[in-house]
Amino acid sequence: MSNRIQDKKREVILDSITEGVFTVDSDWRITSFNRAAEEITGIPRTKVLGQKCSDILRADVCETQCALRETMETSKPIINKAVHILDARGEQHAIAISTALLKDESGKIIGGVETFRDMSLVEELRKEIEGRWSCEDIISQNHRMHRLFSVLPNIAESDCTVLIESESGTGKELLARAIHNLSFRKDKPFVAVSCGALPDTLLESELFGYKAGAFTDAKKDKPGRFAIAQGGTIFLDEIGDISAAVQVRLLRVLQERTYEPLGAVSSVNAEVRVITATNKKLDELVEQGQFREDLYYRINVMKLELPLLRDRKDDIPLLVNHFISRFNRLRSKNISCVTDEVLAILLAYDYPGNVRELENIIEHCFVLCQAEIIEKKHLPASVCPSSSVDKVKTGEITTLKQMEILLIIEALRRNKGNQTATSKELGINKSTLFRKLKAHDIKPDAYT
Amino acid sequence: MKIAIPVWNNCVSSAFDFAHRLLLVDIQDGSEMNRSEISLDPEPISQRAIRLKTLGIDVLICGAISRSLASLVEASGIKVLPYVLGPADEILKAYLIGQLGQSKFAMPCSWPGARKGFRRERRCRRGRQ
Numbered sequence: 391m392s393n394r395i396q397d398k399k400r401e402v403i404l405d406s407i408t409e410g411v412f413t414v415d416s417d418w419r420i421t422s423f424n425r426a427a428e429e430i431t432g433i434p435r436t437k438v439l440g441q442k443c444s445d446i447l448r449a450d451v452c453e454t455q456c457a458l459r460e461t462m463e464t465s466k467p468i469i470n471k472a473v474h475i476l477d478a479r480g481e482q483h484a485i486a487i488s489t490a491l492l493k494d495e496s497g498k499i500i501g502g503v504e505t506f507r508d509m510s511l512v513e514e515l516r517k518e519i520e521g522r523w524s525c526e527d528i529i530s531q532n533h534r535m536h537r538l539f540s541v542l543p544n545i546a547e548s549d550c551t552v553l554i555e556s557e558s559g560t561g562k563e564l565l566a567r568a569i570h571n572l573s574f575r576k577d578k579p580f581v582a583v584s585c586g587a588l589p590d591t592l593l594e595s596e597l598f599g600y601k602a603g604a605f606t607d608a609k610k611d612k613p614g615r616f617a618i619a620q621g622g623t624i625f626l627d628e629i630g631d632i633s634a635a636v637q638v639r640l641l642r643v644l645q646e647r648t649y650e651p652l653g654a655v656s657s658v659n660a661e662v663r664v665i666t667a668t669n670k671k672l673d674e675l676v677e678q679g680q681f682r683e684d685l686y687y688r689i690n691v692m693k694l695e696l697p698l699l700r701d702r703k704d705d706i707p708l709l710v711n712h713f714i715s716r717f718n719r720l721r722s723k724n725i726s727c728v729t730d731e732v733l734a735i736l737l738a739y740d741y742p743g744n745v746r747e748l749e750n751i752i753e754h755c756f757v758l759c760q761a762e763i764i765e766k767k768h769l770p771a772s773v774c775p776s777s778s779v780d781k782v783k784t785g786e787i788t789t790l791k792q793m794e795i796l797l798i799i800e801a802l803r804r805n806k807g808n809q810t811a812t813s814k815e816l817g818i819n820k821s822t823l824f825r826k827l828k829a830h831d832i833k834p835d836a837y838t
Numbered sequence: 839m840k841i842a843i844p845v846w847n848n849c850v851s852s853a854f855d856f857a858h859r860l861l862l863v864d865i866q867d868g869s870e871m872n873r874s875e876i877s878l879d880p881e882p883i884s885q886r887a888i889r890l891k892t893l894g895i896d897v898l899i900c901g902a903i904s905r906s907l908a909s910l911v912e913a914s915g916i917k918v919l920p921y922v923l924g925p926a927d928e929i930l931k932a933y934l935i936g937q938l939g940q941s942k943f944a945m946p947c948s949w950p951g952a953r954k955g956f957r958r959e960r961r962c963r964r965g966r967q
Contacts, residue, residue, distance in 0.1 A: 433947040434947075437946040437947055442852075444852045445901070445945060445946075446946070447854050448852050448853040448856075448901070448902045449853075449856070450853075450856040450880075452846075452856070453846045453856070453858055454858060458890070468869050474856070476855060476902045476903075476904055477948060478948070479905075479949050480903070480905035480908070480948075481904060482855065482904055482907075482950035529911075530906075531909050533913060536909045536912075537913055538908055539884050539906075539911055540885055540888065540912075540914060541912055542883065543882070543885045543888055544888075559897075572882060572884070572885075572894045596967040609911035641908065708905075
């Protein structure tokens with residue numbers, strides 16, 4: 391009886407601490423697993439008791455540098471060893487583990503105990519500061535994205551110039567960083583320059599630097615971004631916005647691999663990989679004479695196109711969960727999910743600002759949501775579709791035909807493009823719906 | 839057909855993302871023809887996926903696997919049968935006789951949709967009969 395009370399007490403104490411704790415017997419089978427361990431690994435204790443610890447923790451050290459094994463063999467505890475585990479959500483987590491021996495009354499070793507802390511926040515902040523992003527950090531289950539990821543190592547290895555063409559907010563810089571971090575230049579600097587943010591004259595001195603006396607107030611030498619990126623990668627964002635003069639200078643860097651800082655009398659070698667990105671169609675700019683054709687061919691050795699978020703809506707639930715976990719860590723909140731209604735609204739939205747806009751939407755919800763679940767009322771008004779009644783009231787819809795089109799579109803959205811369900815909801819025959827879709831040129835596939 | 843199983847101490851490695859050894863088995867007409875073992879270096883997941891493709895693998899049977907790596911491997915046209923545990927020989931035998939889906943080989947707590955390959959496997963086998 392007293393043993394049972396003792397066990398219960400121990401369980402309460404273990405469950406009240408924020409560090410994950412589990413114990414193993416001499417055969418590496420788990421004998422106890424506390425609440426924090428369940429949260430960090432995502433695995434309930436009912437499923438782990440009696441299992442081998444390596445099958446549950448799934449850590450990178452299990453096979454070669456098991457901390458518990460080392461402690462059992464040397465009788466020395468290990469403190470705060472940094473390891474990575476795979477949790478039940480299929481994501482890698484950084485944790486810090488400590489180990490100790492378990493002994494019975496006679497001093498005989500009967501197993502070991504491992505405690506671990508979730509280091510995801512620290513890891514995320516470290517990545518943010520160091521810019522060490524990789525493919526693993528681009529959240530996607532979309533086949534187009536995975537086709538892209540599968541060619542990245544080859545592209546990274548080739549050291550060729552890369553052009554990333556896609557709309558704003560799709561993750562062009564993240565992709566450029568992933569290429570840099572996969573390449574042999576990964577230990578050298580990655581320098582990002584937003585060409586559109588700087589006026590023409592400033593951009594030139596920013597990219598190539600200047601010598602003292604090059605112009606009034608140039609009192610000492612200033613290295614340009616190309617010099618800072620020497621040996622590494624320079625990422626030129628919004629390349630479509632640069633002036634004709636900068637285009638000529640950039641062309642020379644790419645052709646000759648040399649450049650002259652403003653006011654310099656000799657050339658400087660540019661041992662730098664160039665990755666460019668734009669949200670414009672560069673070939674159209676070339677046709678319109680706004681972008682040099684020779685420069686276009688120089689930077690367009692390897693063109694990558696990042697799909698828009700509206701074209702990879704299968705990623706939205708995954709991204710929503712990712713942003714919820716991220717903001718939970720950054721803002722110390724405990725929001726678990728969004729309601730089905732919110733997810734349906736998020737799936738129906740078009741995202742002109744792509745992934746960045748979705749991130750901002752979730753951040754907006756985090757400010758307003760004080761409970762555990764994000765509801766429709768927490769969403770920004772711009773995301774929520776206004777009802778047809780509202781549109782009639784505000785005078786946006788004036789004809790019966792417009793009303794009909796809107797009702798059909800809204801019903802298609804709610805039913806994810808399913809025509810049978812839509813016709814049922816609208817109380818019309820499927821063939822009537824089909825006729826109306828054709829008459830109003832509505833494509834149901836656009837709402838799947 | 840070439841099957842790859844990440845192994846550790848003759849058992850399926852607990853996480854493919856961190857595995858160090860890979861067992862390669864050539865199968866012809868349902869029987870094992872040849873087997874070899876290679877070592878895997880710690881590498882980014884995209885390179886691990888490319889490695890499998892270069893090795894000409896058709897099926898990967900493994901323990902836990904991250905979502906990203908599973909999708910990358912599948913995108914290379916390799917069938918993934920994950921969250922499997924037990925001795926590698928038993929697992930291989932079970933796969934060859936279509937018994938790999940048994941609960942005794944299932945690792946606890948996989949992410950939703952991770953074991954969809956097993957559903958397809960069952961459907962295909964049912965379709966063939």
